[in-house]
Amino acid sequence: MRRAIPILLILAGGLLLPLAAGQNPDRPSLATPQETHLRNVRQLTFGGQNAEAYFSADGKHLIFQSSHGDVKCDQIFTMNIDGSGTRMVSTGKGRTTCSYFYPDGKKILYSSTHLADAECPPRPDFSKGYVWAVYAGYDIFTANPDGSGLKQLTRTPGYDAEATISEDGKKIVFTSRRNGDLDIYSMDANGKHVTQLTNELGYDGGPVFSPDRKWIVYRANHPNSEKEIAEYKELLKQNQIRPTFLELWIMKADGSDKRQITNLGAASFAPAFFPDGRRIIFSSNQGSTGGMGNFELYAINADGTNLEQITYSPGFDGFPMFSRDGKKLVWASNRNAKAPHETNIFIADWAP
Numbered sequence: 001m002r003r004a005i006p007i008l009l010i011l012a013g014g015l016l017l018p019l020a021a022g023q024n025p026d027r028p029s030l031a032t033p034q035e036t037h038l039r040n041v042r043q044l045t046f047g048g049q050n051a052e053a054y055f056s057a058d059g060k061h062l063i064f065q066s067s068h069g070d071v072k073c074d075q076i077f078t079m080n081i082d083g084s085g086t087r088m089v090s091t092g093k094g095r096t097t098c099s100y101f102y103p104d105g106k107k108i109l110y111s112s113t114h115l116a117d118a119e120c121p122p123r124p125d126f127s128k129g130y131v132w133a134v135y136a137g138y139d140i141f142t143a144n145p146d147g148s149g150l151k152q153l154t155r156t157p158g159y160d161a162e163a164t165i166s167e168d169g170k171k172i173v174f175t176s177r178r179n180g181d182l183d184i185y186s187m188d189a190n191g192k193h194v195t196q197l198t199n200e201l202g203y204d205g206g207p208v209f210s211p212d213r214k215w216i217v218y219r220a221n222h223p224n225s226e227k228e229i230a231e232y233k234e235l236l237k238q239n240q241i242r243p244t245f246l247e248l249w250i251m252k253a254d255g256s257d258k259r260q261i262t263n264l265g266a267a268s269f270a271p272a273f274f275p276d277g278r279r280i281i282f283s284s285n286q287g288s289t290g291g292m293g294n295f296e297l298y299a300i301n302a303d304g305t306n307l308e309q310i311t312y313s314p315g316f317d318g319f320p321m322f323s324r325d326g327k328k329l330v331w332a333s334n335r336n337a338k339a340p341h342e343t344n345i346f347i348a349d350w351a352p
Contacts, residue, residue: 030336030346034085034250034312038329038348043336044083045344049074052319052334055081056101057167059323062330063089063108064345065100073120076110078145081328081347089147093118095135098162101145102189103169108145111161115152123199124240131240133180134159140174140237141190143264155189161241165189166322168244171253172199173207173216184218186253192326203231203241208268210277211324214253215302217261217271217280219246245266248282250302261304275326278302281310283318290348297331326350331348 030041045054048068055062062081065074076090076099081199090096093168094114108261113121114139124133127351138161154160156178163174172246179196182203187194198204202222209216221243222233235241246267262268266286274282280300285293292339299318309316315334322329337344 009328011124016129022070025164026168028184028281031221032312033347034309037310041346041348042083043346044081044189044330045086045236047338047342047344049343050339050345052098052323053330053332054100054252056233057103057324059325059328061101061271062345062347063110064117065097065099076108076147081330083345087146089145090114091147091150092191094137095121097138098164100164102142103324105145107142108147109140109142109163109165109172111138111163113139117138129242130244131235132175132243134236134239134241136177137240140172151220153187158218161240162205162207164206164208166213167211168337171209173209175205175207175315177236182236184255186303195255197251198258201229203243203246206271208272209253210273210302211275212277215250215273215277216253217248217250217273219269220249220260221246248280250280259304261300261302262307263304271301272321274299275322275324277337279306281320281322281329283320322350324352 021151031038050066053062053064054119061078063078066077067074072096075088076096077086077088079086093113094112096110096112099110113135121135124131137157138159140160140163141150141152142320143150152193158177160176163172165172169189171186176183183196183198184204184207185194199223204218204220207216207218223229246266246269247260248262248271249260264286267286268282268284271280271282284298285295285296288294293319295316297320298312317333320331329350331344332343334343
């Protein structure tokens, strides 16, 4: 869950770029020359807003959220990793986010507002600056991979979303406002035995387990000054947060030993572990000026050392995830866009 796309995005501008290894020589490369970790970049969706694509455990399928054409509010879709076989697996009502496959491939996990209202919830007002909506109508659901057998996992008032599941399929981590603030919780894969893991004032979200299930990486914004605290609380009353400054944190799976691993003074979000559990890949607009600026993918060691830029494409690159074998990376990007603010899903072979 990480969240819907966080800005009005810049286009790649139709730029013709040199070819990357393994690409069709009859079309422009979808990687820039500096993107040395990316090979054979393929575009999987074409048009609309597509984001948060995540692999099934066997690496054969992707689950993602999309709004396009007649789909006016994000809904959950699945597709094969070559982009074929796309199908909607959510209800088509309300707004959805944060979808994941269960490791055994027999269920999917996502959040939706459809029980609160079948219509799209209103978009937040940006007149006082850019904000994210944390809709109180979100709850977490499971379903069969085709969308049937829908089952509600959370029933508490307020926001429940941003859920991901551990690689052994036993634990779910998610963000909830059930105790008043936006904190991270864990629960069993069937929704039972809910445990609160963070309790610092501010937003804690986007949690993801390490492959060995011992650690959780997440994003956070903990206001410090009286002015920051007052603004945070006022926005939260309106079910909103301001994501201008988000840093990455890591903690043990029981919520202990919390450590801040970035200090970029930027909007850093959508973290995910490398398959070996030693590094983290994420998106950030660090170094950008003017508004929310340009988002790129970065990698960093789990102890906060060795920051490395991965993508170099104008606009937005975010929501990265590796296949379990580490051979492929999927992410969302503005590159090769044909219309303003268009965001599509891309997949590449990973070159270590």
